[in-house]
Amino acid sequence: MSKLEKFEVDCLVIGGGVSGIAIARELSSKFDNIFLIERNLHIAQETSSRNSEVIHAGIYYDHGSLKSKLCLKGKELLYKYLEERKIEFNRCGKYILSSNDEESETLNSIYENGLTCGVDDLTYDNSLKSKYPFLSYKEALFSPSTGIFDSHSFIHSLSRDFQILGGNILLGNETLNVEQSSKGYEVLIQDKNTENQFVVITNVLVNSAGLNAVHIADLVNEGNTYQEEFVKGEYYIYQGKEKLENLIYPTPSKNSLGLHATIDLGEGIRFGPSAYVVDEIDYNLSLDQKSLFLKAVQSYWPSIQAEDLTPGYSGIRPNLKGIKDFVIDSGTVSDNQYVNVLGYASPGLTSSLALGIEVSNLIE
Numbered sequence: 001m002s003k004l005e006k007f008e009v010d011c012l013v014i015g016g017g018v019s020g021i022a023i024a025r026e027l028s029s030k031f032d033n034i035f036l037i038e039r040n041l042h043i044a045q046e047t048s049s050r051n052s053e054v055i056h057a058g059i060y061y062d063h064g065s066l067k068s069k070l071c072l073k074g075k076e077l078l079y080k081y082l083e084e085r086k087i088e089f090n091r092c093g094k095y096i097l098s099s100n101d102e103e104s105e106t107l108n109s110i111y112e113n114g115l116t117c118g119v120d121d122l123t124y125d126n127s128l129k130s131k132y133p134f135l136s137y138k139e140a141l142f143s144p145s146t147g148i149f150d151s152h153s154f155i156h157s158l159s160r161d162f163q164i165l166g167g168n169i170l171l172g173n174e175t176l177n178v179e180q181s182s183k184g185y186e187v188l189i190q191d192k193n194t195e196n197q198f199v200v201i202t203n204v205l206v207n208s209a210g211l212n213a214v215h216i217a218d219l220v221n222e223g224n225t226y227q228e229e230f231v232k233g234e235y236y237i238y239q240g241k242e243k244l245e246n247l248i249y250p251t252p253s254k255n256s257l258g259l260h261a262t263i264d265l266g267e268g269i270r271f272g273p274s275a276y277v278v279d280e281i282d283y284n285l286s287l288d289q290k291s292l293f294l295k296a297v298q299s300y301w302p303s304i305q306a307e308d309l310t311p312g313y314s315g316i317r318p319n320l321k322g323i324k325d326f327v328i329d330s331g332t333v334s335d336n337q338y339v340n341v342l343g344y345a346s347p348g349l350t351s352s353l354a355l356g357i358e359v360s361n362l363i364e
Contacts, residue, residue, distance in 0.1 A: 015209035026356030050315025059114035074354035089149035094247035097137035233273020235312035317345035
């Protein structure tokens with residue numbers, strides 16, 4: 001068998017979604033010879049491109065959690081970046097609606113949590129009935145700093161930044177194995193374009209592989225105890241005549257922020273995401289789930305019928321079993337550093353620039 005070619009680099013980032021690209025961009029000022037590898041043929045093909053494109057305000061997450069900290073800081077950095085780069089966004093704000101007394105209590109705890117976390121612009125707003133008479137709700141909480149944006153252009157802009165700063169992106173390259181040696185981490189990679197295999201040796205390894213991150217964390221760190229839990233979310237496109245100027249969210253449930261109505265930059269309306277646990281990566285929309293989906297939407301928009309909703313797309317969140325927060329697991333093994341970014345789902349887009357700084361600060 002022919003000997004594999006070996007390449008030495010200063011830093012290797014695995015995963016070309018928004019987290020990997022934001023981290024690589026931030027690290028490119030620290031390392032001359034930095035590479036990012038992505039198993040798909042294009043960047044941001046998985047969780048990063050299958051979501052609501054919402055800029056989150058940071059009101060739901062536990063005070064002091066990574067999600068809270070990175071979302072709040074990331075939101076400010078993101079709006080600033082979008083403005084500077086002239087990437088389209090709309091700070092449209094969102095309403096969260098309660099439909100009964102119990103949900104109103106939850107709504108109040110969201111309001112209080114927002115204040116505790118430093119989101120001080122939330123207001124109760126009763127003018128919604130006149131604005132959107134087709135909505136049914138008990139109370140409405142307004143978050144003015146929530147928005148939507150062109151996440152595709154944002155991620156491609158980060159990727160250009162990284163390459164301008166000297167970073168290299170290898171697409172269609174999959175990580176097969178990671179081993180420790182006296183030289184550093186030896187990462188076995190297969191180029192899916194040619195089927196050739198080669199080894200990259202690095203002293204700094206960042207795993208931000210999204211849906212594959214727990215598997216790679218098992219290769220990097222033998223003591224990894226985190227387990228993945230894939231949560232699927234489906235979206236349907238609204239065909240009716242009503243228009244929205246704001247995002248409309250129900251009161252959140254245990255597994256998600258609820259099936260919300262979001263607008264896109266072209267003023268179309270879509271509903272989603274649902275949330276149910278799955279065992280495998282499959283992006284087909286499940287017809288079995290559609291009646292549950294419709295029922296959830298009708299709880300705050302009762303006039304909607306099944307024929308008003310046409311199948312849109314789905315996404316899968318790389319959550320962790322039993323853990324609500326993001327996890328950044330880092331360590332040093334005989335002068336080699338690793339960072340595993342795990343459970344990086346919503347509010348991942350909003351948090352991405354802050355995540356890059358957070359990971360950079362962990363690396364010597």
